[in-house]
Amino acid sequence: MFREEPAAAAWPARPARPLRIASVCGGGACPGHRARPSMGEDTDTRKINHSFLRDHSYVTEADIISTVEFNHTGELLATGDKGGRVVIFQREPESKNAPHSQGEYDVYSTFQSHEPEFDYLKSLEIEEKINKIKWLPQQNAAHSLLSTNDKTIKLWKITERDKRPEGYNLKDEEGKLKDLSTVTSLQVPVLKPMDLMVEVSPRRVFANGHTYHINSISVNSDCETYMSADDLRINLWHLAVTDRSFNIVDIKPANMEDLTEVITASEFHPHHCNLFVYSSSKGSLRLCDMRAAALCDKHSKLFEEPEDPSNRSFFSEIISSVSDVKFSHSGRYMLTRDYLTVKVWDLNMEARPLETYQVHDYLRSKLCSLYENDCIFDKFECAWNGSDSVIMTGAYNNFFRMFDRNTKRDVTLEASRESSKPRAVLKPRRVCVGGKRRRDDISVDSLDFTKKILHTAWHPTENIIAIAATNNLYIFQDKVNSDMH
Amino acid sequence: TMLSKGLKRKREEEEEEEKESLAVDAWWLDPGHPAVAPASPAVASSSLFDLSVLKLHHSLRQSEPDLRHLVLVVNTLRRIQASMAPTAALPPVPNPPAAPSMADNLLASSDAALSASMASLLEDLSHIEGLSQAPQPLADEGPPGRTTGGAPPGLGALDLLGPATGCLLDDGLEGLFEDIDTSMYDSELWAPASEGLKPGPEDGLGKEEAPELDEAELDYLMDVLVGTQALERPPGPGR
Numbered sequence: 106m107f108r109e110e111p112a113a114a115a116w117p118a119r120p121a122r123p124l125r126i127a128s129v130c131g132g133g134a135c136p137g138h139r140a141r142p143s144m145g146e147d148t149d150t151r152k153i154n155h156s157f158l159r160d161h162s163y164v165t166e167a168d169i170i171s172t173v174e175f176n177h178t179g180e181l182l183a184t185g186d187k188g189g190r191v192v193i194f195q196r197e198p199e200s201k202n203a204p205h206s207q208g209e210y211d212v213y214s215t216f217q218s219h220e221p222e223f224d225y226l227k228s229l230e231i232e233e234k235i236n237k238i239k240w241l242p243q244q245n246a247a248h249s250l251l252s253t254n255d256k257t258i259k260l261w262k263i264t265e266r267d268k269r270p271e272g273y274n275l276k277d278e279e280g281k282l283k284d285l286s287t288v289t290s291l292q293v294p295v296l297k298p299m300d301l302m303v304e305v306s307p308r309r310v311f312a313n314g315h316t317y318h319i320n321s322i323s324v325n326s327d328c329e330t331y332m333s334a335d336d337l338r339i340n341l342w343h344l345a346v347t348d349r350s351f352n353i354v355d356i357k358p359a360n361m362e363d364l365t366e367v368i369t370a371s372e373f374h375p376h377h378c379n380l381f382v383y384s385s386s387k388g389s390l391r392l393c394d395m396r397a398a399a400l401c402d403k404h405s406k407l408f409e410e411p412e413d414p415s416n417r418s419f420f421s422e423i424i425s426s427v428s429d430v431k432f433s434h435s436g437r438y439m440l441t442r443d444y445l446t447v448k449v450w451d452l453n454m455e456a457r458p459l460e461t462y463q464v465h466d467y468l469r470s471k472l473c474s475l476y477e478n479d480c481i482f483d484k485f486e487c488a489w490n491g492s493d494s495v496i497m498t499g500a501y502n503n504f505f506r507m508f509d510r511n512t513k514r515d516v517t518l519e520a521s522r523e524s525s526k527p528r529a530v531l532k533p534r535r536v537c538v539g540g541k542r543r544r545d546d547i548s549v550d551s552l553d554f555t556k557k558i559l560h561t562a563w564h565p566t567e568n569i570i571a572i573a574a575t576n577n578l579y580i581f582q583d584k585v586n587s588d589m590h
Numbered sequence: 591t592m593l594s595k596g597l598k599r600k601r602e603e604e605e606e607e608e609k610e611s612l613a614v615d616a617w618w619l620d621p622g623h624p625a626v627a628p629a630s631p632a633v634a635s636s637s638l639f640d641l642s643v644l645k646l647h648h649s650l651r652q653s654e655p656d657l658r659h660l661v662l663v664v665n666t667l668r669r670i671q672a673s674m675a676p677t678a679a680l681p682p683v684p685n686p687p688a689a690p691s692m693a694d695n696l697l698a699s700s701d702a703a704l705s706a707s708m709a710s711l712l713e714d715l716s717h718i719e720g721l722s723q724a725p726q727p728l729a730d731e732g733p734p735g736r737t738t739g740g741a742p743p744g745l746g747a748l749d750l751l752g753p754a755t756g757c758l759l760d761d762g763l764e765g766l767f768e769d770i771d772t773s774m775y776d777s778e779l780w781a782p783a784s785e786g787l788k789p790g791p792e793d794g795l796g797k798e799e800a801p802e803l804d805e806a807e808l809d810y811l812m813d814v815l816v817g818t819q820a821l822e823r824p825p826g827p828g829r
Contacts, residue, residue: 227654229653229654230653318656337657364661365664369658419669419673420666422662422665423666426662479659482658482659
């Protein structure tokens with residue numbers, strides 16, 4: 106554990122490197138994120154129109170970003186929102202004119218993934234909010250991703266079309282059949298270039314697999330299967346089969362009165378296709394081996410930290426509930442987020458985490474109030490950088506935190522348009538908890554708990570991060586040198 | 591600083607601790623609020639208890655409750671309840687506390703406040719769709735009804751979520767009714783008094799039985815509640 110201390114204005118992994126914002130995409134700049142009456146006209150726009158940045162349009166619930174995910178190369182960034190829409194950004198190739206500047210992200214495609222549904226049997230409305238998006242590893246020219254709401258997972262295929270055939274023999278240019286008597290010679294149709302069109306089509310719909318709310322999906326390293334987890338069960342699907350799934354974890358008690366624990370997140374191991382982990386509301390992690398049994402109710406390993414007796418309270422269990430779990434890229438570690446901390450676990454050590462980092466320990470004395478306003482139930486995500494040396498997670502007041510595992514330095518940054526200009530270096534923030542107060546410090550009592558950064562993502566190889574702040578997406582880049590170190 | 595340390599220590603020490611904690615931790619309560627004024631140790635827990643009951647109430651009112659939220663609130667409620675001084679409002683339970691589980695502690699302590707809170711909660715929950723036959727343990731109408739006989743007792747609210755349509759097809763139509771269980775209203779968890787006094791059949795209370803809280807006890811409970819609690823309460827029994 107190390108205490109929060111202000112880092113220099115620097116990217117934590119390289120102390121002397123300033124962090125520059127490459128592009129800021131506000132709620133108005135991304136056509137897909139604005140609740141405009143006519144959506145159709147925006148689908149052809151591939152560039153961000155920066156004039157929208159100043160147009161602080163109305164904010165509707167539908168625009169709230171609910172998930173952010175880079176694809177495996179980092180070329181594409183997908184966001185899902187509360188309105189069931191998915192917006193994909195693509196990184197522009199490096200400009201030849203400025204070889205040192207890295208490509209920026211522009212809107213690539215927008216589509217409606219899920220619609221609100223009504224379950225007539227139970228008289229319940231099923232929200233269209235996208236809970237998670239996961240990319241499939243690219244196997245051909247097309248890109249594929251899985252997106253899910255509370256109940257249904259969908260596989261989407263994204264393809265590009267930049268050529269069209271011309272010179273049909275039997276059809277004219279408008280597609281009408283020609284009068285055969287006018288055809289005097291035969292020609293071979295040729296492919297002519299056209300304006301790039303990005304087409305998205307739903308390829309599979311995996312429905313009726315879950316009674317409870319889906320909280321996570323994870324694609325297996327075998328690229329053939331994936332799993333989906335709800336509060337009580339985890340199912341294994343084959344990507345090509347939609348009418349059947351295999352239940353691999355079931356923690357529903359025979360008597361619901363005995364229910365004391367739910368599944369909160371799950372993920373496949375990045376390299377071992379038989380291993381996966383799931384976390385619980387009681388703060389435990391279970392590593393399961395699918396080779397051991399068809400139903401993985403018995404874990405192979407149970408990772409649990411004993412409760413700290415000096416910190417016990419009525420809220421101990423709530424704050425220990427794990428909201429996110431992520432394997433490191435190496436596959437050697439797991440990262441978990443609970444209400445106040447992020448923890449790094451070594452797969453070989455079940456008794457306690459390897460490292461614990463305090464995200465906002467100053468909230469420990471405010472738990473009662475945070476329980477009252479339900480903030481204590483907020484689910485924050487966490488992320489590794491490409492080299493597994495830095496971890497990141499969000500907090501309140503549009504702050505997000507980064508911890509360098511090697512130097513043990515940490516930094517608090519803010520994602521907001523007011524405090525950051527495009528291309529400016531992000532200034533570290535500091536929350537003061539009494540005692541000496543510096544000029545730009547924020548006091549604990551003036552934190553805005555409605556501004557939560559729940560969803561963050563890190564480019565798989567470079568120092569580029571995507572931060573979702575309510576309905577705004579921020580993309581920050583380390584401009585000087587974005588190679589992995 | 592916490593509301594309750596949880597370590598075993600003398601009762602007075604614990605009360606001292608809670609007294610101190612109350613001053614620091616209960617800043618979320620309006621200082622002028624009557625609940626804070628007496629600063630008695632029971633009040634802190636009981637206010638948190640009330641808050642938790644309200645949260646549970648609110649959570650269960652959702653058309654599809656957030657199971658994680660529900661489970662965390664229920665577990666917190668159990669912690670609070672376990673730490674509160676058991677009141678001797680009702681006759682002692684003849685059953686000895688068997689397993690050390692939280693559920694059994696709930697049964698054994700016969701907490702008047704808990705049962706009364708739950709009772710009013712249950713009454714309000716009858717408004718939830720699909721539970722039109724929810725029994726009203728404190729109403730004068732009589733014994734609770736059940737949608738189907740033989741359904742096992744359970745935290746019925748949680749089971750409201752029911753099976754997916756896929757599973758329904760597997761079970762056939764019987765599955766539809768099996769999972770709609772209203773035993774939440776007559777399960778041990780919510781009516782500890784009756785469970786203790788009359789060990790019912792294995793599947794919970796039958797049609798003929800109702801939690802035995804007569805008018806005199808109801809009035810007493812109301813006095814207890816009105817006397818110790820200052821937060822807004824859901825409508826009490828006997829309205």
